[in-house]
Amino acid sequence: MDWKTYYFEELTAKKLYEVLKLRVDVFVVEQNCPYPELDNLDQQSIHLLYSEDGVIQAYARLVPGGVKYDLPSIGRVIVRQEARGRGLAKQLLEHSINYILTEWKAPAIQLQGQVYLQEFYQSFGFQPISESYDEDGIPHVDMKLTDSKM
Template sequence: MEVKIKAFNGLSLNELYDILALRNEVFIVEQNCVYQDIDSKDQKALHVLLYEGSSLAAYARLFDKGIAYDTAAIGRVIVAPAYRNRALGDLLVDEAIKAIETHYKTISITISAQAHLQRFYGKHEFVTVSEEYLEDDIPHVKMKRN
């Protein structure tokens, strides 16, 4: 598994296409959720890409404090359907946390997690700090890691 951490301007056209295609496949088509995925925040993010060969297996985007929340943030966490049940989600979140600590020099991180994933993020020391709310008609909770 090859891990890449890149700013928006460092992404190749193929990498950007892979990211947008994967997000579209899962967040819009698989989850049957029509929403505006391209939100003008990608340009402000660091992008974590996990490749197996030429295939994008997992992805997340990271923000410094003050962009999405008053802390650093992880968002758009996704594992491609063909790569699920291989603990890539754990690897992806671990790499995202390390990248935030390295690039943003902080350990305080906020995520808006799909509610059913609270136990998964809990393994990575995130704790739920909000009541459940709907984001794009999907139940979510705010979680923090300090």
């Protein structure tokens, strides 16, 4: 299994293109949700990728605390459509949480999840900290994993 983390500067033009294409393919095209994908957070984030045979199968963006939220956050959580149902989303979250706790020594982690994935995130200990709200036409909820849940 090939899980790797990259700082923005470490992404080659080809790898960055693959990441952005996957994000647009899933969040904009598959979910039929036009929104501003390029939000100026990538440059400050860690990019966690899982690849097989040179093709990205799973991806998450780890944003340091003080950039989007006061706490570090996990976002742009994706498993390629053809790779779903294999447990990659669970592994992706485990790797994301582990990186933030180990490398950044964070006391808590925040995320903005789609409501239909709320139970999935709760299975890792994340708890809702907001009511459901509309974000670009899709119901979302803010969630937080605190030190007492880790």
